[in-house]
Amino acid sequence: MVTSIFPLQVRNACIKKSGTQIIGPIDLELLGEGCTVVIGPNGSGKTSLLRLMHGLEKTSQGIVKWNVPQAQAYASQCFVFQTPVIMRRSVRENIAYPLIIRGERKKIAMKEADKWIENVGLESSAENNAPVLSGGERQKLAVARALITNPKILFLDEPTTNLDGASTKEIERLVSQAQAAGTRIVMATHDFGQARRLGTDILFMYHGRIHETSKAGDFFPTPKTAEAKAFLAGEIVL
Amino acid sequence: MTQLYSLVSLFFLLNLTSSFAADMRLAVTTSFHNSGLSDVLLPELKKDLDLDVHLLVVGTGQAMKLGRAGDVDAILVHSKKAEEEFVQQGYGAYRREIMFNDFVLIGPVADPAQAATQKHAASAFSAIEKARKLFVSRGDDSGTSRKEITLWKKAGLEPAEFSASWYRAAGAGMGATLNTASAMDAYVFADRASWLNFKNKGNLKIIFEGDPILFNQYSFIPINTARHPHTKHDLAVKLENWLVSEKAQTMIANYKIAGEQLFTPNAKTH
Amino acid sequence: MNDLTEGLVAAFKLVITMDSDLIEISLRSLQVTMSAVVIAAIVGLPFGAWLSVTRFRFRRIAIAILNAMMGLPPVVVGLIVYILLSRSGPFGVFNLLFTPTAMIIAQVIIVTPIIASLSHQGLRDLWFNYHDLLISLNTTKWQRMKALLWDGRRSLITALLTGFGRAIGEIGAIMIVGGNIDHLTRVLTTAIALEVGRGDFPLALGLGFILITLAIIINLAIHILSRTEREGRW
Numbered sequence: 001m002v003t004s005i006f007p008l009q010v011r012n013a014c015i016k017k018s019g020t021q022i023i024g025p026i027d028l029e030l031l032g033e034g035c036t037v038v039i040g041p042n043g044s045g046k047t048s049l050l051r052l053m054h055g056l057e058k059t060s061q062g063i064v065k066w067n068v069p070q071a072q073a074y075a076s077q078c079f080v081f082q083t084p085v086i087m088r089r090s091v092r093e094n095i096a097y098p099l100i101i102r103g104e105r106k107k108i109a110m111k112e113a114d115k116w117i118e119n120v121g122l123e124s125s126a127e128n129n130a131p132v133l134s135g136g137e138r139q140k141l142a143v144a145r146a147l148i149t150n151p152k153i154l155f156l157d158e159p160t161t162n163l164d165g166a167s168t169k170e171i172e173r174l175v176s177q178a179q180a181a182g183t184r185i186v187m188a189t190h191d192f193g194q195a196r197r198l199g200t201d202i203l204f205m206y207h208g209r210i211h212e213t214s215k216a217g218d219f220f221p222t223p224k225t226a227e228a229k230a231f232l233a234g235e236i237v238l
Numbered sequence: 239m240t241q242l243y244s245l246v247s248l249f250f251l252l253n254l255t256s257s258f259a260a261d262m263r264l265a266v267t268t269s270f271h272n273s274g275l276s277d278v279l280l281p282e283l284k285k286d287l288d289l290d291v292h293l294l295v296v297g298t299g300q301a302m303k304l305g306r307a308g309d310v311d312a313i314l315v316h317s318k319k320a321e322e323e324f325v326q327q328g329y330g331a332y333r334r335e336i337m338f339n340d341f342v343l344i345g346p347v348a349d350p351a352q353a354a355t356q357k358h359a360a361s362a363f364s365a366i367e368k369a370r371k372l373f374v375s376r377g378d379d380s381g382t383s384r385k386e387i388t389l390w391k392k393a394g395l396e397p398a399e400f401s402a403s404w405y406r407a408a409g410a411g412m413g414a415t416l417n418t419a420s421a422m423d424a425y426v427f428a429d430r431a432s433w434l435n436f437k438n439k440g441n442l443k444i445i446f447e448g449d450p451i452l453f454n455q456y457s458f459i460p461i462n463t464a465r466h467p468h469t470k471h472d473l474a475v476k477l478e479n480w481l482v483s484e485k486a487q488t489m490i491a492n493y494k495i496a497g498e499q500l501f502t503p504n505a506k507t508h
Numbered sequence: 509m510n511d512l513t514e515g516l517v518a519a520f521k522l523v524i525t526m527d528s529d530l531i532e533i534s535l536r537s538l539q540v541t542m543s544a545v546v547i548a549a550i551v552g553l554p555f556g557a558w559l560s561v562t563r564f565r566f567r568r569i570a571i572a573i574l575n576a577m578m579g580l581p582p583v584v585v586g587l588i589v590y591i592l593l594s595r596s597g598p599f600g601v602f603n604l605l606f607t608p609t610a611m612i613i614a615q616v617i618i619v620t621p622i623i624a625s626l627s628h629q630g631l632r633d634l635w636f637n638y639h640d641l642l643i644s645l646n647t648t649k650w651q652r653m654k655a656l657l658w659d660g661r662r663s664l665i666t667a668l669l670t671g672f673g674r675a676i677g678e679i680g681a682i683m684i685v686g687g688n689i690d691h692l693t694r695v696l697t698t699a700i701a702l703e704v705g706r707g708d709f710p711l712a713l714g715l716g717f718i719l720i721t722l723a724i725i726i727n728l729a730i731h732i733l734s735r736t737e738r739e740g741r742w
Binding site for chain 3: 263268272290292293294295296306307308309411412413414416417420435436437438439466468
């Protein structure tokens with residue numbers, strides 16, 4: 001019986017950089033099902049929250065605790081950045097990389113990578129040097145690379161902000177596909193259309209704190225807080 | 239990339255070559271080496287004794303330092319007082335005189351200090367000082383340099399007090415010092431052998447020679463095994479015996495540059 | 509000017525007649541320098557990568573010292589190595605003084621800081637780029653270093669060629685620890701010094717031109733073999 005990495009418990013966590021509080025205190029509990037969408041005005045701390053949960057940022061106080069030892073928790077998560085980080089090697093090598101560093105044999109890793117290349121539609125560029133890909137193609141590579149290790153949870157930080165409509169649709173398809181396969185999704189976005197399309201529950205961030213949480217079905221028709229209401233109405237929320 | 243690796247490994251392999259003949263290290267002064275005599279003697283030596291003599295061409299000071307440290311098996315230098323001290327202090331086993339030549343005063347063809355007309359070496363030096371004409375000195379505590387200082391002192395002068403406006407201490411070997419003098423059109427004190435074999439004479443020529451005080455003796459000193467047991471004393475003695483042999487002494491006497499004999503052999507056979 | 513043309517003629521003559529002494533000292537120059545660069549690379553490249561991916565207390569000072577060591581005066585390095593290898597010194601028993609090995613040791617000391625510092629500077633930006641991804645993927649430090657060294661290999665070539673250039677033209681250290689012994693430790697640079705000392709400027713210049721040509725050939729060969737300046741982006 002393999003212990004689930006969930007729940008993730010975040011208690012009283014803050015991120016401080018050079019004396020300024022970036023976000024916090026944050027309290028949340030993440031269970032293993034669904035797609036949590038983090039939305040809020042720019043600068044409200046969405047990216048920081050995701051990085052906090054993933055372990056890319058250290059808390060200056062409080063705790064971020066998974067249900068399993070740290071090593072196992074770290075091996076079960078993946079992150080897709082807003083601007084994809086592309087390694088200076090071929091597309092196939094990029095996607096296979098997470099498997100290779102886990103000790104997988106090169107041939108098998110490449111075969112897996114090919115499966116994913118097909119899934120995301122990058123067959124024509126498989127041999128190419130990854131840095132020459134377009135924005136949309138890069139993000140598809142990033143998603144494929146994130147999912148190739150079959151993570152328990154996938155974080156996505158505004159993955160489609162810089163992409164065109166077609167690429168956005170593709171990325172959303174892949175996220176839905178992953179969710180259907182059982183991967184927990186936590187995604188930040190400022191596109192509330194996207195939030196509505198993909199989210200099962202919503203975290204609304206405001207001034208570095210989780211201002212409101214509710215099910216997606218409840219949030220959009222009837223937001224509880226004034227700021228969330230204003231945000232959904234399209235106003236600039238300061 | 240693989241071509242790169244094979245190229246590099248090739249060069250590593252070349253490192254592994256070694257000769258099988260007996261070999262020893264001899265520190266010699268630049269004055270001796272610049273004469274070109276070693277280029278003539280070494281091949282003959284190799285033929286006769288199957289001995290590779292590795293020459294370290296350094297100033298007398300450094301030669302003695304190498305000897306004191308035991309980094310060479312023998313030295314060949316030309317500074318009697320320093321040599322006797324070296325033996326007395328126990329670093330050298332003994333000194334064996336091999337050959338001599340002389341020092342000469344070199345200067346610009348025009349001889350502005352009129353040093354050529356002087357009767358003695360010391361007075362020639364004196365004339366240069368009086369006229370404050372450019373003089374380049376080795377200034378490196380070598381045999382040549384020490385001899386030069388002796389001559390200044392004989393003329394009643396103190397080189398340490400000379401002004402840099404005319405007395406230039408190069409702090410260098412014979413070749414470099416000659417180059418400097420040639421470029422500056424200055425007077426310079428050198429051994430005859432180095433001068434004759436020097437290829438950048440420029441506007442200079444021998445101004446003064448022949449004074450007995452300019453006598454320059456070269457001696458061979460094996461390193462004392464009591465001090466440094468690892469030194470190859472028997473090979474050093476083999477070399478010494480070859481140098482004082484009739485064959486080598488004749489070769490030394492016959493060595494000429496432009497028809498002029500450079501060294502006079504004077505080894506005493508026991 | 510006359511000396512320069514005479515120098516070119518001397519160089520030409522030496523090469524055309526395949527002068528055996530020239531070949532010997534040229535090969536030795538390359539052998540000593542290439543060995544030193546290889547060893548310096550084995551030490552310096554991983555160290556440069558390690559420096560890029562590691563945070564530790566005295567990091568800034570360590571980098572500053574490393575950069576400063578690029579300017580180590582070769583003659584001082586030679587003197588120190590001589591004292592260490594001398595029969596009267598701590599490592600005298602190995603009898604390494606006045607051998608090509610001693611020259612390689614001295615050059616390794618001179619070249620390693622150059623390769624380490626330049627590879628660190630070349631990889632630093634790449635690490636900034638890869639940082640989030642490699643940490644997110646839970647890589648070990650060694651895996652991060654490998655990724656940087658492999659993906660950043662183009663900038664490493666600059667580091668290696670700079671180290672090579674420094675070593676092939678070096679004379680101060682190898683003169684002291686090698687002794688410029690004919691047929692044993694004489695290389696192009698020490699031979700040039702010798703000929704200058706003899707006043708034979710044309711020959712010295714000739715050897716100098718050959719040395720420069722050799723360095724250019726090696727640089728070109730490396731660039732061609734690694735196909736730099738040919739492919740698309742970087």
